[in-house]
Amino acid sequence: MQVTMTVNDVEVTREIEARLLLVHFLRDVLGLTGTHWGCDTSNCGTCVVWLDGEPVKSCTVLAAMAGGHQVRTVEGLAKGAELDPIQQGFMQCHGLQCGFCTPGMMMTARALLDRNPDPSETEIREAISGQICRCTGYATIVRSVRWAAVAEAQAAAQVTETTESSEAGEIDNAGQPAEAVA
Amino acid sequence: MTTVHERVDTFHDNDQKPVGYGRMLRKEDPRFLRGRGRYVDDVQLPGMLHLAILRSPVAHARIVSIDTSAAEASPGVKAVVTGAMLAQQNLAWMPTLSNDVQAVLATDKVRFQGQEVAFVVAEDRYAARDALELIDVEYDVLDPVIDARRALESDAPLIRDDLDGKTNNHCFDWETGDEAATEAVFARADVVVSQDLVYPRVHPAPMETCGAVADYDAVDGKLRLWSTTQAPHAHRTLYAIVAGLPEHKIQVISPDIGGGFGNKVPIYPGYVCAIVASIVTGKPVKWMEDRSENLISTGFARDYIMRGEIAATRDGRILGIRTNVLADHGAFNGTAAPVKYPAGFFGVFTGSYDIEAAYCKMTAVYTNKAPGGVAYACSFRITEAVYLVERIVDCLADELGMDPAELRLKNFIQPEQFPYTTKTGWVYDSGNYEPTMRLAMEMAGYDELRREQAEKRARGELMGIGIAFFTEAVGAGPRKDMDILGLGMADGCELRVHPTGKAVVRLSVQSQGQGHETTFAQIVAEEIGIPPADIEVLHGDTDNTPFGLGTYGSRSTPVSGAAAALVARKVRDKARIIASGMLEVSVADLEWEKGAFHVAGDPGRSVTIQDIALRAHGAGDLPEGIEGGLEAQICYNPSNLTYPHGAYICVVDIDPGTAQVTVRRFIAVDDCGTRINPMIIEGQVHGGLTDGVGMALMEMIAFDEDGNCLGASLMDYLIPTSLEVPDWETGFTVTPSPHHPIGAKGVGESATVGSPPAIVNAVVDALKPFGVRHADMPLTPSRVWDAMRGQARPPI
Numbered sequence: 001m002q003v004t005m006t007v008n009d010v011e012v013t014r015e016i017e018a019r020l021l022l023v024h025f026l027r028d029v030l031g032l033t034g035t036h037w038g039c040d041t042s043n044c045g046t047c048v049v050w051l052d053g054e055p056v057k058s059c060t061v062l063a064a065m066a067g068g069h070q071v072r073t074v075e076g077l078a079k080g081a082e083l084d085p086i087q088q089g090f091m092q093c094h095g096l097q098c099g100f101c102t103p104g105m106m107m108t109a110r111a112l113l114d115r116n117p118d119p120s121e122t123e124i125r126e127a128i129s130g131q132i133c134r135c136t137g138y139a140t141i142v143r144s145v146r147w148a149a150v151a152e153a154q155a156a157a158q159v160t161e162t163t164e165s166s167e168a169g170e171i172d173n174a175g176q177p178a179e180a181v182a
Numbered sequence: 183m184t185t186v187h188e189r190v191d192t193f194h195d196n197d198q199k200p201v202g203y204g205r206m207l208r209k210e211d212p213r214f215l216r217g218r219g220r221y222v223d224d225v226q227l228p229g230m231l232h233l234a235i236l237r238s239p240v241a242h243a244r245i246v247s248i249d250t251s252a253a254e255a256s257p258g259v260k261a262v263v264t265g266a267m268l269a270q271q272n273l274a275w276m277p278t279l280s281n282d283v284q285a286v287l288a289t290d291k292v293r294f295q296g297q298e299v300a301f302v303v304a305e306d307r308y309a310a311r312d313a314l315e316l317i318d319v320e321y322d323v324l325d326p327v328i329d330a331r332r333a334l335e336s337d338a339p340l341i342r343d344d345l346d347g348k349t350n351n352h353c354f355d356w357e358t359g360d361e362a363a364t365e366a367v368f369a370r371a372d373v374v375v376s377q378d379l380v381y382p383r384v385h386p387a388p389m390e391t392c393g394a395v396a397d398y399d400a401v402d403g404k405l406r407l408w409s410t411t412q413a414p415h416a417h418r419t420l421y422a423i424v425a426g427l428p429e430h431k432i433q434v435i436s437p438d439i440g441g442g443f444g445n446k447v448p449i450y451p452g453y454v455c456a457i458v459a460s461i462v463t464g465k466p467v468k469w470m471e472d473r474s475e476n477l478i479s480t481g482f483a484r485d486y487i488m489r490g491e492i493a494a495t496r497d498g499r500i501l502g503i504r505t506n507v508l509a510d511h512g513a514f515n516g517t518a519a520p521v522k523y524p525a526g527f528f529g530v531f532t533g534s535y536d537i538e539a540a541y542c543k544m545t546a547v548y549t550n551k552a553p554g555g556v557a558y559a560c561s562f563r564i565t566e567a568v569y570l571v572e573r574i575v576d577c578l579a580d581e582l583g584m585d586p587a588e589l590r591l592k593n594f595i596q597p598e599q600f601p602y603t604t605k606t607g608w609v610y611d612s613g614n615y616e617p618t619m620r621l622a623m624e625m626a627g628y629d630e631l632r633r634e635q636a637e638k639r640a641r642g643e644l645m646g647i648g649i650a651f652f653t654e655a656v657g658a659g660p661r662k663d664m665d666i667l668g669l670g671m672a673d674g675c676e677l678r679v680h681p682t683g684k685a686v687v688r689l690s691v692q693s694q695g696q697g698h699e700t701t702f703a704q705i706v707a708e709e710i711g712i713p714p715a716d717i718e719v720l721h722g723d724t725d726n727t728p729f730g731l732g733t734y735g736s737r738s739t740p741v742s743g744a745a746a747a748l749v750a751r752k753v754r755d756k757a758r759i760i761a762s763g764m765l766e767v768s769v770a771d772l773e774w775e776k777g778a779f780h781v782a783g784d785p786g787r788s789v790t791i792q793d794i795a796l797r798a799h800g801a802g803d804l805p806e807g808i809e810g811g812l813e814a815q816i817c818y819n820p821s822n823l824t825y826p827h828g829a830y831i832c833v834v835d836i837d838p839g840t841a842q843v844t845v846r847r848f849i850a851v852d853d854c855g856t857r858i859n860p861m862i863i864e865g866q867v868h869g870g871l872t873d874g875v876g877m878a879l880m881e882m883i884a885f886d887e888d889g890n891c892l893g894a895s896l897m898d899y900l901i902p903t904s905l906e907v908p909d910w911e912t913g914f915t916v917t918p919s920p921h922h923p924i925g926a927k928g929v930g931e932s933a934t935v936g937s938p939p940a941i942v943n944a945v946v947d948a949l950k951p952f953g954v955r956h957a958d959m960p961l962t963p964s965r966v967w968d969a970m971r972g973q974a975r976p977p978i
Contacts, residue, residue, distance in 0.1 A: 017308065024307070033224035034217015036440070038389045039473040043896035046389055074217035087215040091207055094865050098695025099214030100221065100389040100440030125904040132896070134389050134441045135695045137868030138904040 003067040007032070008076030016063055022056075023047045025063035026073060034074040034103045038132075045131025048104035049073045055108045057130075074103035077110065085148040085155075086110045095144030097135035104131055109145045118149055202707030202714055205861045209714070210699040213438075220437040225395045225408045227466040231260055233459050234310035235452060235469070236300040236317050237479065238292035241328070241550040241889020242339065243321035245288060245299070252316035253302055258309030260463050262317065263455070264300045265289035273458060275344075276424045279448055279666055280524065282515035283344070284553060286451040292321070293341055293513035294552050295889050296478035298451040303459045303467055326550035326889040327351060329978065330487060330510035333547035341513060341548045351548040353511050358529045358606045359504075359541035367502035367539045371493035375577045380958045380976045381566050383485040383510070383551070383883040384876075385477055385893065386558040387901060388694070390440020392480055393470035394453045396460035403428070405460075408435045409453050412446045412692055413732025416669055418724045420449055425457060436722035442694035443873075443934075444557030445481050447518040447734045477899055478891045481518070481554030482883055485510040486566045487978070490574035498584050500593045502539040503532055505570055509546040509555075516553035518734065519562050520664035520671060526556055526563030527655045529606040533571035534615055534653045534827060535593040540605040550889045559873060559934035562735050564654050572650040572939035573956070576946065580955055586649050586943070587628060591619060594651075601920075608655055610825045611919050614853075618915045619651060622829035622851040625913050631833060639951060644836035646948025650940035651830075655823045656928035657740025658731075666731060670819070673737075674728025675745035677706060677753050678813040681799035683792025685712050687749075689721040690730020691742040696930060697862045698738065702746050704858050705924065709750035710757075711777020711791045728815060736826075736928030739858070740919075745818035747923040752814040757794045760812075763805040764789050764797055824919045824927035828852040830940040836948045841967035843879055843945055845906070848937070851913040854929035855922065860914075863929050868910050870933025876902045877934075878941035882960045882977060 004013040007030060014029055026032045026049065037059055038046035047058040050072040077084045086106050089095065096102040105128055112119055112127040119127070124145045125138070133141060213219055250262040265287035268274040275283045288299050300317055304310035325339045332338055333351040342348045368374055394409035405427055411417050414434040422429035439446060452469045459467040471480070487508040493501045509525065511517060519526040525544050532540045556562055579586040594615040595602050602610040623629075631647050638645045661670030676688040687706050689698065698721060703714035721727055730742060754774070761779040762769045765787055772779045780788035789797075798804070798812040833847040850867055857863055880900040883893040893899035918925025938959065945961050946954055949969055957969040958976050968974055 019308065027223075028226075028306075031226070032217070033221075034219070036221070036390070037223070038391070038440075039896045041473070041895050041897045044389060044473075078216060083215060090215060091211045094208070094861050096211065096214055096695075097697065097865055097869065098389070098439060098441040099210075099219045100695075102214050103217050106215070121909070129903045129905045132389065132901050132903060134387065134443065134872075134901070135869045136865060137870075137872035137910060138907055139868055139909050140865060142904070142909070 001064060003064055005066045005069055005071055007071045008073060018064055020063045022058040022061040022063045022066050026058060032073050032075050036100055036103060038100065043132065045104045046101050048107045048131065050107060050111065055111045074106060077106060084110065085151045086113065086145070088151065089144040089147035093140050093143040093147050095136060095141045101131060101133045105133065105141055112145065113149055113152065117152060119145065202704035203858050206700060206704060206714060206859055208697050208700045209703060210697065221390055221440055222393045222395060222408050222410050222437060223470050225468070227395065227397060230395070230466040230468055231303050231305060231463055232307045232310045233301055233303050233456055233467050233469040234314050235298050235455065235475070236314045237475065238288065238295055238297040238299055240292065240321055240323055241295045242293060242324040242326035242341070244291050244324060246320040246322050248300060249318040250300065252318070253313040256309065256313040256316055258305035259302055259313045260305070261303040261459065262300065262313065263287070263458065263462070268458065273425070273454070276449065276454060277667065278514055278516040278553070279518040280515040281521065281667065284514035284516060286454045290344060294550050295891055296475065296552060301455045301459065303463055328549060328551065328885050328887060328889050330508050330547050330549055333549055341550060353515055353546035353548050354524050356525045356544045357542060360539055360605065361541045363539040364502050364504050364541035368491070368493045368504065371501050372496040373578070373581055374491060374493045375574060375581045376489065376491045377574055377577045377956050378976070379488045379490055379570060379573055379956070380978060381484040381486045381488065381569055382959055382977045384483050384558055384881045385883050385899060386443035386445035386481070386483060387477060387899065388441030388443055388445050391471045391473060391476040392446060392450055392452065393468070394456045395466060395468045396456040397466040398457065398460040400464060404431045404433065405457065406433045406435065407457065408437060410439055410446045411436045412439070412442045412694060412734050414692055414722055414724050415690055415729045416666055416731055417449055419669060420667065421457070424454065433725045436692045439692065439694040443559045444483065444734055446694065447557065448481050448516050448554065450480060473896060474894045477883070478894050479552050481516065481557040482512070482552055483554070483556065483558035483560055484566060488570050490570045492574045492578050494578055494582070498582055498589050498592050500535050500537050502537055503571060504540065505531060505542045507542065507544040509544055510549050510551065511546050511555050512549060512551040512553040514553035517555035519556050520658055520666060522663060523562065527561065528563040528567045530564055530604065530608050530653065530655050531567035531570050532604045532606060533568065534595060534651050536595045536599065537605060551885060559870060559931040561654050561656055561931040561935055562658065565935045568650070568652045568935050569939045572652065573942060576943045577955060587619065587623060590649065590651050591616060609822055610653060611822055611921060612917050613653065613825060613827050614915070614917045615651065615827060618827060618851050618853050619829040621913050621915060622831050622849050625851065625911060626831040626849045628831065642838065644838055644948045646834045646836070646944040646946070648832040648940045648942065648944025648947055649830070650936050650943060652932070652936040653825050653827045654736070654932055654935055655825055656736035656931065657820055657824045658735050658737055659823055660821060661819045669731060671731045672817050672819040673730030673742040673745050674815065674817045675742060675749045676728050676815040677749045679753060679795045681796050683712060683795040684716045686718045686720060687746060688727040689719065689742055690728050691733040691738045692722045694733065696738065696866065697859070701739070701858050701862055702743070705743055705746045706750045709747050710754050736930040739926050740824045740922060740928045741818060741820055743926055744820065744923045745816055748818060749814050749816045752816060753812055756808070756812060756814070757791060759805050759808055760794050760798055761789050763803070764794070821921050824855065824922055826852065826854040826927040826929055826932055828932050828936050830936045832940040832944040834941065834944040834948055836945065836966060841963040841970060843961055843966060845875055845908050845941065847911065848908055849911045850933060851915065852929060852932055853915040853917050854932065855916065855918040855927040856925035857914065857916065858926060864912055866930050867912055867933045870931060871910055871937045872902050872907050873934040874937025874941055875907050878938045878959050879961050880906070
């Protein structure tokens, strides 16, 4: 069958088997290997992408079901050379080690910040609770998301108050927002 | 809030070369953040075929017949291969890392559920999986041996009838320590405490499963193999031995690895199948196992049934420790441990205590379960050893009515006793235990926690405080004692400084997320003064890196890290000679500081390492006898292991209505000697603590009586998510290793080793009002509920 969808703002049309999973469509057909596959049961979340802006586990979505919809993957997170604040946060706060769960984690975290720009630690933990990381122990992932939230709040404040930068959310010399260190 | 404490007084020259160490963001992160990591499953080659493996549905059965005709006729199928076909090429069996043999594809019998029986090669993954359904295997089902306690009974079914003369399921016996001396101290002790403990079978379950892409070029006879391996060089040599391919024609590429934790040390049948498939079809072939295959067939961990005994005086002086272990090694002994250490480094079960005698007797058996045995960040079985000693020390504290912290403090090996030879012959290189313990207690607010606990107990609330103090032995190893199938456990390192003063360092070890590209750049930077950003770290490609045994058992920093420091010093020594020519002074008149040599007493006359690099490659004269170029290679053979230690305190709350355990706080103070990148170290500790929560409270690979694996998916094998773990509280002390060139010790597995006993001790402490002295992992609500009712049972 033929399927047409928009992936990272580009429309793609491909001939596929009806049973092809979205994760395999992205990885094997489109070569977007940033989205990973880690279990058979929708437990691990390494395959999380956005379908019309909502995080979904792409191992549990048929490519055909994404036909006519907008898909966004980790490859569509940065704006050209500029990393998304979530990506910067993961780097600054050591929110990744082996990197395998990272794309899915970041897609979920970005979606969280889009609907809740100032999430608490508990809200972040709940948001990523459908995903497994074997390396980090999650604390640095939580810090990474907080870093991005603070950085975005700071950037927004700079846009609205061009006069003087706010002290809140200042980045300390270790590269972390002051709040994340406390 | 994180508290830190650093003892730098014993590390004399740290401040003389402060170039590379300290918190530094990771050089490898940008590609992962953009989805540009390069994992094995990301490898796509032109014309590549896909391989899928048919696995046994039963634990023990004789294979009567296999009919592959329908599978061969299935659309897209290129080949179907059985064990009988491999046997014709003498490839049906392969050696394991413990000098046993393991079936690549079963020929005579299947010996565990999930064992490899046949494989299909097809044009895509789906077609390969479809064809598996069409292979018809007739099994004559046999009684399995599932309970290790039954393995040596006279009427137990024989599992390994493939081994000549084998008449029972005995795998090996092993002992260490002095049995008679231990008996003597037990005989005169005021107090003897004995406790049965089970460390259940668990699984590392890295997020990336195991897999390979094999590409055999029949024209030049070259095999390129991308595979999920923590030890690419050792694998290459073993493929040469198994498959008879010349070693120089095998290139093992281990690209980015999505977590290993020991799961990716062994050679699995699937890798060999992929190689065979590529040779047979003349095409590149990819095999990636699915999650269930990973959980049911690849390297498990633990599965030790232990009895621990401890002898002490009435006032709390520990005299001796004795243990008896029944080790379940599954159907094949696939343990990845140095050959002379069939029980890994379990011999460090005497822990951090200065005792008079110790003895261990171990029996290992075969059962109808998946092979493996050393994995999941266990430091070669130190996980089991530390659990044993830290649990029975707590049992002793309970018996004596002593505080468990006080009992430990009273029995620590003292700083002046190092190097300390244990009663089982291990030479602990350095340690200063009391400050580490005191810092953990201070961070926890230990006395206040005990007061809070007393108040809560009075109200009927269940709160527990658990302590574990560990010493690990990591960095295998001195090659005279330690080898894997005859390959000495040393590691090479090569450093090349380019004409413009940038450098490339090539490692024999392989990161699975530990951040080697950053840490090793920092180690070299510290020694040679080239900024870490200017140093490229290459690893994971046997054609482009020196030989070495790979990354497991926390050995990268202790062994390969030492190699990196020493090769950089070798380059610096050459640079000094070239600098002496450039500055026209003798070598002895030069001083080294932050990447430059200057004339002693005249800092203005100096040349940087970059100046020297250009001169080394330039047209000008070099000092007499000095060749051009600025590079060196070494092979580092450690003189001893390194012995990191740590003090962990866990605080749990248990809901009396549901028996659900919540880890409220976890305080971890680690001492891994010199700290290269504190951010990466903290990350390693966090990950290990999470493993500990998993093992202590959730994870277990269980089997039913027929040998069906009950942990065959992530719906059944529960791994901690963000909701089961607290925000970790970490601290550190620094006691450098005296024999390591930069004083560093391994840290990758410390927290996995140290945290399970702290958590179990906390749960048992919480359950004291119910008279509970011990309860085995995993402490799930139902098992804690049973313990609260006086019905604690072993999990197997």
